[in-house]
Amino acid sequence: MNSDTFRKPARRLATLATATALAAGPAALAGAGTAHATTGHGRASAVVLRTGLDVSLLDKTVNVPLAVSLNEVQAPQSADRTALTATLDGVDGGKPFNVLGADVASAKATVTADRAEAAVHLAHARLHLPGLPLLSLVELDTVTSKATCETGRRPEADADVLGAVTVLGKRVTLSAGGPTHVKVPGVGEVRLDLSRRETTSTTAAASALELKVSINPLKLNVAEVEGTLTLAKATCETPSAPAAAPADPADPSDPVSDVKVQGAPEKETKLAETGGSSVTPYVAGGALALILVGGGAVTVVRRRR
Template identity: 45%
Template sequence: MSVLRTVAASALAASALAVALPMPAHAADAGASAKPGKASAVTAELALDVTLLNAIKVPVNVALNKVESPAQRDGAMLTATVDGVDNGKPVNLVKAQVGKSVTKVDDKQATASVQLVGADVHVPGLPLTTLLGLDAMSTEVTCPVNGQPTAKVTSPVKLTVLGKSVTVGLNSPTHVDVPAIGTVDVEFSKKTVTSSTAAASALEVQVSINPLNLNVAKVDGKVTIAAVSCEKPVPAAAPATDTSATPSPSGTAPGTTGQNRTAPKESGEELAYTGSTGTAAMAAGGFTLLVAGGAAVWMTRRRRAAHARQR
């Protein structure tokens, strides 16, 4: 009996060791994105070609409050120095009471917005004439991870172009012709929305003027007011579930035990999956060792008893 106890104790110790071995954890990070979202916003942007009286062309590419997510910027003044214009003095291109660009990105959505209040937009060569004057205007785009992107533009109550009050149309650019100065085409609320992106601009203004002032012969280009865009985040794909395993008679997949099941979540906490197919095999090996040891002791005792009877 002492031999049997020794073998049994060894087998039980091996089984306990197998169960106590550390098991790999596979914690799923459900909040991570495979591809982060994007967002950008600019309160005002000027892309102009300025031709001086001596036929030299000077590019003017400047932006007010241009940001990309995640960021926010406030500003009310955009001043640039244009070579050869007004003897090198700074040119005030945009002046506003409020100019604000905001972009935000997280795992749920990407958003961008622009707010502009009391703005005057100028071009080189026309220091006393306002190219654009508007009281208030805003744009906003939203790209949710689950849902259709949206774009919204709030029109200005009042808009002037080269000093003339105009009403912008929704279907086509508004053309403004000012004698001895030039022409301006204003397109309002230009929006583009796809299944994953959205973009909008409150005003896009094509400029072609001949000021003949401050050494400026001609100004051509585009002025964009309150432009925003976004791209939705792409969530990480969930790990594929292996359905090829054939369930055992006990109702669980081969090589698994009840300890392999995921514990329920509490308080929003993500619990790690634990378990190993090697655990069941080691436990089974310990049980087999116990049975084999007991059988060996029983056979030895039987042979001894038979030998004693033969004497």
């Protein structure tokens, strides 16, 4: 009975000492954490030609939409074509027609960890509309657009139309200061906006040429063509920078560990310099108490026996 009586208090003391020693552990590790780093994905896209047109037919009262995107790519992709065709029901018996003909028609979009870029290049381009099989809407020598978004730098956008420009058979001079209007009696009217560029803190977009057309061809069963066309458009979005990893408080190189508290005892300062802390004596004391209580319990049991 005496043996059982003293074993239970001894166990309680040992358990209490263990809890005291472990309680100091989390206090010493409270500053530890896990570092996270994430990388955002940038975006880039390029399109040689995008159309949004309504085509009215002679034998119908409804409009037939012509909404196509030619050589449209999104990173990481590229496309090179010289024959760009479309088919429109009810026009020329449903035969395909060339919307755009060019010696060079390329679109490219790329994205890396810190850079997104898109570019379009056209050379000797001829743009056609349904109902105008022989007369080009517009003819251009060289068309380029480019958008670049790089981490840590402001996005850039650039677009150019170089060389001669012919609209509905008429030679014109484009101006960056405002739109250019071209009217051809018996055919229609075209408005051209040259080199449109837009940038924000994270995005960029460039279009070499935007056209608003209103044509009355009265050929191939086409009564009227209205809408917009965008030639050589490039867009991008900047990849987000990786999040900085927080400093490890246990790292000896951390400058915070070199800071000395004013008025602190010399022994405590030395502990900080060697990688210890003010909590260390409590951890050691808890462990020592566990040993002493355990040894004392064993001694008491032996004496009672």
